[in-house]
Amino acid sequence: MSNKLIVQKYGGSSLTNIERIKNTAARIVRYAKGGNRIVVVVSAMGDTTDELVSLAKKINLNPSEREVDMLISTGEQISSALLAMALHKRGFDAISFTGHQVGIITDTYHTKAKILRIETKRIKKELESGRIVIVAGFQGISTTSEITTLGRGGSDLSAVALAVSLKADLCEIYTDVEGIYSADPKIVPEAKKLAYLTFDEMLELSSRGAGVMQTRAVEVAKKFNIPLYVRSSFNKKKGTVIMKKTPYIEEAVVRGIALTENEAKITLCNVPDKPGIAARIFNELASNDINVDMIVQNVSHKRTTDVSFTVPKETLLKAVKISERSAISIGIGEVFSDENIAKVSLVGVGMKSHPGVAAKCFSALAKNKINIEMISTSEISISCVVRKESGRKALKVLHLAFELSKEKNNGK
Ligand code: ASP
Ligand code: MG
Numbered sequence: 001m002s003n004k005l006i007v008q009k010y011g012g013s014s015l016t017n018i019e020r021i022k023n024t025a026a027r028i029v030r031y032a033k034g035g036n037r038i039v040v041v042v043s044a045m046g047d048t049t050d051e052l053v054s055l056a057k058k059i060n061l062n063p064s065e066r067e068v069d070m071l072i073s074t075g076e077q078i079s080s081a082l083l084a085m086a087l088h089k090r091g092f093d094a095i096s097f098t099g100h101q102v103g104i105i106t107d108t109y110h111t112k113a114k115i116l117r118i119e120t121k122r123i124k125k126e127l128e129s130g131r132i133v134i135v136a137g138f139q140g141i142s143t144t145s146e147i148t149t150l151g152r153g154g155s156d157l158s159a160v161a162l163a164v165s166l167k168a169d170l171c172e173i174y175t176d177v178e179g180i181y182s183a184d185p186k187i188v189p190e191a192k193k194l195a196y197l198t199f200d201e202m203l204e205l206s207s208r209g210a211g212v213m214q215t216r217a218v219e220v221a222k223k224f225n226i227p228l229y230v231r232s233s234f235n236k237k238k239g240t241v242i243m244k245k246t247p248y249i250e251e252a253v254v255r256g257i258a259l260t261e262n263e264a265k266i267t268l269c270n271v272p273d274k275p276g277i278a279a280r281i282f283n284e285l286a287s288n289d290i291n292v293d294m295i296v297q298n299v300s301h302k303r304t305t306d307v308s309f310t311v312p313k314e315t316l317l318k319a320v321k322i323s324e325r326s327a328i329s330i331g332i333g334e335v336f337s338d339e340n341i342a343k344v345s346l347v348g349v350g351m352k353s354h355p356g357v358a359a360k361c362f363s364a365l366a367k368n369k370i371n372i373e374m375i376s377t378s379e380i381s382i383s384c385v386v387r388k389e390s391g392r393k394a395l396k397v398l399h400l401a402f403e404l405s406k407e408k409n410n411g412k
Helices: 018-033 048-059 065-072 074-089 121-128 155-166 199-207 215-223 277-287 313-330 349-353 357-367 388-401
Strands: 005-010 037-042 094-097 104-106 115-118 132-136 139-142 147-149 170-175 196-198 228-232 240-243 256-260 263-272 295-297 304-312 335-338 341-347 374-378 381-387
Touching: 005 018, 005 155, 018 037, 018 074, 037 074, 037 121, 037 155, 048 065, 048 074, 065 074, 065 147, 074 094, 074 132, 094 121, 104 155, 115 155, 121 132, 121 155, 155 170, 155 215, 196 199, 199 215, 199 240, 199 256, 199 341, 256 388, 263 277, 263 313, 263 341, 277 304, 277 313, 295 374, 304 313, 313 335, 341 388, 357 381, 357 388, 381 388
Parallel strands: 005 037, 005 170, 037 132, 094 132, 104 139, 170 228, 196 240
Antiparallel strands: 104 115, 139 147, 228 240, 256 341, 263 304, 263 335, 295 304, 341 381, 374 381
16 A cells, blocks of 8 residues: 555547556556555547637637637546446546636636646545546646637647646656657667656757647646656556666766657858847847747858758748848848758767767768758757758668667667
8 A cells, every 4th residue: 555646647549548547547447546645637538629620710710819728728638537438337436627626727828827836725626535536638727718829739838737736756648659768669660768867858859849748748747847757548567767877887978869750941142141040030030939949050251151950840930921021130141941851860968978979960861872951969969950861861870870779878
């Protein structure tokens, strides 16, 4: 018998249909029988959220964000109630709640609200009376009493925030993969499941395209030092523990490689090479909510230079328009855009103390005749932009070059 307070989050793939909801209930029961207090956070069933978004678009291409939140928050309400019923069927006392009912208070930014605080009184009371508490993830109530959602993938954030507020002993994230891998196993079949990963590595991986967990959720887990257990809801295998420091004596230099094909490149030609120009271009983009990732500026010839940068593909059209406007007002030459790019990123905290990672990465790509178009580095990552058609090959080549399918990648 243990009496732990466990927060378990189940993603949409663990709740796609009645069968899966029943299986999920069975798993929850196993933990509850051990004497633990359980708070379950659910996503919407399967692709419900996408379906709701497309319904909205069929009526109005530019729907009011308040109404979008009213609509898409319903997905989680359905799955939470069904899961409670499945637990009742098994003879367990469970109760489902909306974000509002359990006091998840957010700011007023619809579709991407931030959690301000959680009033945990109601949850604590229910747990004390021996109930399994089920919370609809992804949603809250704003300071002006409107229903808000926390950004796509936001049930992860609900789970982590609840674990923080309730001072949970364990925060488990159940998904349809067995954990975090050294690369996407669908592209690199020999990729290894990682037993441990640091928060920083997970942040780099998830923000660079390895989409198992919502980046904001990992940020909050890091801030409050709440270890996360990412595992599959389809079996009992151990998943990946994401924590402050791994138990390894020496860190492998590269732990994982992410690939994203969701970015596009914009190039501004003949940009005047004088102070204040970059500030104007990028301020304009930032104030229009465009997230710029990599930036490369060439050496200037005759006082002008070329500047290239990447943006998420879904913001490309808007970013090009803004850049063209800046081009006219500043006196820049042409503006080009290119959607046929992919970005591969090597990530590992061991890079801090090991020189030569970049050189090894570039040589491996060169040997395979993959041209690098842009490079950026941080303390624990190196990213290269390549042609889109070379992206998957680049991932495989680098996975091999850094021997990531070997056991030593798991500290052995
Ligand atoms: N259902 C929401 C989404 O699909 C939230 C989540 O799954 O975490 O984005
Ligand atoms: Mg989801």
